[in-house]
Amino acid sequence: MSNIFVIKGFGGERRLHGTVKVAGAKNAALKAIAATVLFRDTVTLTGIPEISDTLRMFDLLSDMGGEVVNIKKGKYEVSIQRGFATELTPAIAKRMRASVVLTGPVLARYGKVSFPHPGGCVIGARPLDLFVDGFEKMGATVTIKEDSYVVEAKDGLKGANFFLKNQSVTVTETFMMAGVLAKGTTIIKNAAMEPEIAHLANFLNECGAKIIGAGTPTITIRGGKLLTGKGRLYKTMPDRIEAGSFLILGALAARELHIANCDPAHLEATIEALRSAGIPIEVKKTEIIVRSASRILPVDIKTHEYPGFPTDLQAPMTVLLTQADGESTVFETIFEGRLNYTESLSAMGASITMMDPHRALVRGKTELRGRKLESPDLRAGLAFVIAAIVAKGESVIHNVDTTIDRGYEDVEHRLRAIGVEIERAKVLPEANYGEPAK
Numbered sequence: 001m002s003n004i005f006v007i008k009g010f011g012g013e014r015r016l017h018g019t020v021k022v023a024g025a026k027n028a029a030l031k032a033i034a035a036t037v038l039f040r041d042t043v044t045l046t047g048i049p050e051i052s053d054t055l056r057m058f059d060l061l062s063d064m065g066g067e068v069v070n071i072k073k074g075k076y077e078v079s080i081q082r083g084f085a086t087e088l089t090p091a092i093a094k095r096m097r098a099s100v101v102l103t104g105p106v107l108a109r110y111g112k113v114s115f116p117h118p119g120g121c122v123i124g125a126r127p128l129d130l131f132v133d134g135f136e137k138m139g140a141t142v143t144i145k146e147d148s149y150v151v152e153a154k155d156g157l158k159g160a161n162f163f164l165k166n167q168s169v170t171v172t173e174t175f176m177m178a179g180v181l182a183k184g185t186t187i188i189k190n191a192a193m194e195p196e197i198a199h200l201a202n203f204l205n206e207c208g209a210k211i212i213g214a215g216t217p218t219i220t221i222r223g224g225k226l227l228t229g230k231g232r233l234y235k236t237m238p239d240r241i242e243a244g245s246f247l248i249l250g251a252l253a254a255r256e257l258h259i260a261n262c263d264p265a266h267l268e269a270t271i272e273a274l275r276s277a278g279i280p281i282e283v284k285k286t287e288i289i290v291r292s293a294s295r296i297l298p299v300d301i302k303t304h305e306y307p308g309f310p311t312d313l314q315a316p317m318t319v320l321l322t323q324a325d326g327e328s329t330v331f332e333t334i335f336e337g338r339l340n341y342t343e344s345l346s347a348m349g350a351s352i353t354m355m356d357p358h359r360a361l362v363r364g365k366t367e368l369r370g371r372k373l374e375s376p377d378l379r380a381g382l383a384f385v386i387a388a389i390v391a392k393g394e395s396v397i398h399n400v401d402t403t404i405d406r407g408y409e410d411v412e413h414r415l416r417a418i419g420v421e422i423e424r425a426k427v428l429p430e431a432n433y434g435e436p437a438k
């Protein structure tokens with residue numbers, strides 16, 4: 001059985017109201033879970049979002065021999081001791097790109113790691129060359145088999161200097177964590193600067209790591225011993241992508257919507273873009289209030305590594321641009337497959353022209369009509385939820401359990417609480433008759 005969302009659209013009316021609370025950040029929590037491999041003792045993690053990706057990462061640790069105890073909602077204790085396997089279980093790791101960050105800690109601690117070419121979203125090629133180069137620079141040998149990698153460092157990892165040709169977040173995090181146990185010093189230049197990276201480094205430093213410069217283009221890590229989690233508590237930071245998605249929803253379908261439990265400092269590019277579109281936004285310490293605009297102005301969006309406009313909010317922002325009066329452009333600079341979802345928005349009535357795999361022209365304002373939609377990845381999936389709420393008539397969104405549920409905790413209940421007419425249902429996966437059985 002697969003899950004669908006059935007959403008009754010408001011046809012452009014502004015019916016949402018109240019407060020939506022932001023959950024813990026998926027892309028912070030996943031890395032904290034991986035970082036538990038760097039610890040000699042038990043690590044306590046709190047504020048972990050209960051989404052399929054985090055549950056899958058815990059499953060992976062358990063399946064490899066780690067001990068994972070769920071104390072209560074969002075709170076876990078993890079202990080990685082002797083007998084921990086060095087192979088990432090392919091059936092689990094393949095389903096989530098983020099599993100790749102486990103390779104750094106496992107290799108650094110045990111001198112060996114093997115893993116499948118990770119799966120994840122269909123947003124682009126997502127190569128692993130920077131991982132292979134990096135492990136070799138740290139003294140490991142890498143053997144590539146059909147679709148798996150075996151990496152060995154019999155004498156342990158040694159510190160190395162990297163210049164990343166692409167500011168990959170997971171590459172930055174993987175080698176920041178590997179450097180914690182390597183012999184000597186590791187320097188990562190042209191590092192990604194997403195706030196989740198500094199958040200992780202701060203926690204690891206509290207537990208004995210020596211990481212300087214996380215959140216800047218150059219990170220220096222002095223290698224040392226296993227970390228100590230005793231007496232420490234990891235608190236997941238708020239999910240800036242979820243907060244931004246709710247901001248955009250509020251701008252489209254609310255008179256006034258409060259986004260609570262967020263960190264506005266992590267949303268400057270998004271707030272800036274919405275204000276340029278004429279959306280009134282009030283920023284408080286841990287809350288953002290979005291109010292309705294008489295008309296939405298067209299803006300040109302260009303995604304960029306942090307602190308630029310986040311690629312993970314490109315799809316929700318494009319939905320908003322279909323309701324702007326005039327022509328906007330969307331330039332997706334990071335992933336080559338991340339505009340494919342716009343075909344579905346056009347089928348709902350949007351006027352979107354693909355100029356090349358990275359650029360789209362959006363002509364607004366167009367009326368959207370509810371349709372049957374297939375969610376291609378978690379971020380476009382959430383964008384389809386937003387489009388369905390704005391549209392006239394009913395929409396059915398498929399693949400909810402394999403996309404939206406990966407990244408948004410209990411989303412239908414939080415949406416219903418602010419006035420969205422949304423129901424979750426289970427359906428048999430569409431029978432694929434394909435070729436007749438031989």
Ligand code: EPZ
Nearest residue numbers: 027098126127128129130131166168169170171311312334
């Ligand atoms: C992280 O991906 C996030 N994923 C992404 O979120 C997010 O979109 C992205 O950062 C940007 O903010 C996680 O944190 C788990 P990559 P990142 O595959 O940067 C190139 C979501 O929806 N590259 O490393 O780790 C690659 O081609 C996800 O939550 C290489 O060249 O993504 C691309 O240009 C989607 N060689 C860039 O780096 C490599 O070996 C980033 O791609 C690896 C990557």
